Amino acid sequence: MSYLVEQSIERLKYNNIRITPQRHAILEYLIDMDTHPTADEIYKALEKDFPKMSVATVYNNLRLFTQMNLVKEMNFGDHSSRFDFASNEHYHAICTQCGKIEDIYYPGLDDLEEVTSSLTGYDVQSHRLEIFGLCPDCQVNNRQ
Template sequence: MSDEYTKELIKQFIERCRAHSLKITPQRLAIYRELLKLQVHPSADAVYKNMVRDFPTISFDTVNRTLLTFAEIGVVETVESHSGVRRFETDLEPHHHLHCIKCGEIIDFCDSDLDAVEVPKRIEDEFTVIGKRVVIRGICRKCAEKDEDGEKTQPSKGKSQKAMPFAEV
C-alpha cells in the first residue's frame, strides 16, 4: 500500500470519526494504522497483540470495542471466518472472499460476473439489501499441496490476504 493511499485512508478515517462525533485519540489512530499495516483480515486478538508493543497499557477489551465502533461508523467491515472468529478489514470496495477451511486464510478477490448477480425480487421485497458479497469456502492451494504430501492440516483461526485478481473462479 503506497504512502499516499495510506494518507488518504487516514484522512477519510479522521473525517468519518469526526462526522460521528468520535474523538481522534492516539489509541484509535494507532489501531486504525495497525489495521492498514497488517493488510489482512485480522481478528481483534491479532490487532491487540501487535498494539501491546507500542501501547503496553492497552487492553484487549479496548481494542475489541474500538474495532466494533469502527465497524459501526463504517471505517472497517467485519468478516466472519469459518471458525466463527470475527475479523476486520479496511478494504471497503466491493469484493468477494475465498475462505480456506483448513488454515483459515481469507483471500479477497474481484469478479465482475459475481458483482453483476442481481438480488432476487422476493428478497428485496422482504429485506433491505445494503451490500452483497460472495464467500467461497474450500481448500487453498498451499493446504491442498500439504495434503498431497501426506501432511494433515488442521482447521485454525487462520490468516488472510489482500485482493487476488481472479479472472475466473
C-alpha cells in the same frame, strides 16, 4: 500516512470522534493488513507500542468502526470474528484447512443486489459471498 487512513480519520473527526493514538493505530493496522485479523490478533500486534491498551479498547474501537461502516465484521463459524477494512466491495476465498482469507474483487458482481431486488422483489440491504477451498500452500502441504 496512507490516503485511506487520512480519509478514515477525517470521517471520524467529522462525526466528532476523538482521534486517540490507539484508535489511529488500530485503524492503520486494519488498513495495512490484508489478513482479516481477529481483535486478539490486533491487540497482540499493538500491545508492544501501547502497553496500557486493553483488549476491551480494541473491541470497543472495532465496534465503533463497524457502526461507521469503516470496517466489516466477518463471522465464519469458528467463534471468532475477523475484521476487514471496508474500502470497497469485495468477496472472500477461505481456506478450509488453515483459515487463510484472500480478498476477491470481481466487478461482474457489482450489481448483484440490484439484480436480486429486481428478480425477487426483496429490499436488499447487504450481501456477502464466501468461497471455500484449499489455498495453494495447503494444497502443496497435502501432497507431501
